[in-house]
Amino acid sequence: MQHTLQRGPGQIWGDMARNRTVRDVRFGVYRPLDIEIEPHVHEDRHLVFVFGGNYITSAEGAPPVTSAPILVDNPAGTAHRDRFLRPEGRFLTLNLAPEASHEGAARASRHPRDIARMLNVVGELEFDAPTLLLEEVAETARSNALSSDEAPRPGWLVRAYEMVMEEDARGVTLDALAREADMHPVHIARSFRAAWGRTAGELIRDRQFERACDLLARTAQPIAQIALELGFCDQAHFTRFFRRRAGLPPLKFRRASVVA
DSSP: OOOOEEEOTTOOSSEEEEEEEETTEEEEEEEOOSSOOOOEEESSEEEEEEEESEEEOOSBTOOSSEESOEEEEEOTTOEEOOEESSSOOEEEEEEEOGGGOOSSSOEEEOOHHHHHHHHHHHHHTTSSSOOHHHHHHHHHHHTTOSSOSOOOSOHHHHHHHHHHHHSOGGGOOHHHHHHHHTSOHHHHHHHHHHHHSSOHHHHHHHHHHHHHHHHHHHOOOOHHHHHHHTTOSSHHHHHHHHHHHHSSOHHHHHHHTTTO
């Protein structure tokens, strides 16, 4: 029987770049450590916002391997082995007291409001003193709300984001996004990274990688068939794409059961 480690309040496996405590909520920005993450349970509630890298989480609503961005809300007492696929990436954490927790399982979100707000928090932590935004986010988190009711981005930009995140990546082009948003393609290209931390093209490739991990982990489909389904011209191109991201070829990924 595998032992489950106990993690005390505020204990995070990561190389911390900066942190701040606002209204009893501890904010921290980290890089993942190159260590084996053991099964563990957290005493406090903690939110993890991954804004760089590929992340494995057992939270509801997440694929087997998740590319940034994603927000995971772990209630107090959550037992898991959430970790990065490789020791590459960046993440923000918000640690809260157990009494500020919610009941139920850990939840994952890619709602545009959540993503936009967390990206703003990362930027706000560059300042020396607590800011109004950090105070607002702290209060929102303490009230157990994962999303706020604000509309932080123009409607056309939200529609374009949802199109990239929800539709078949093979059918999404810059011109298609421009038509959906009724904006010039150049404006779409310039606005996307500023709003979501990734370009539209990067997000599309992220979705392809997630889908590849899902098919490799959950199905017995031949790798050549997966390559064609994801829009690659052949298995060799797909294998190179997958190896760059995962650090190992598709067949080894499947055999290793890294998402178990």
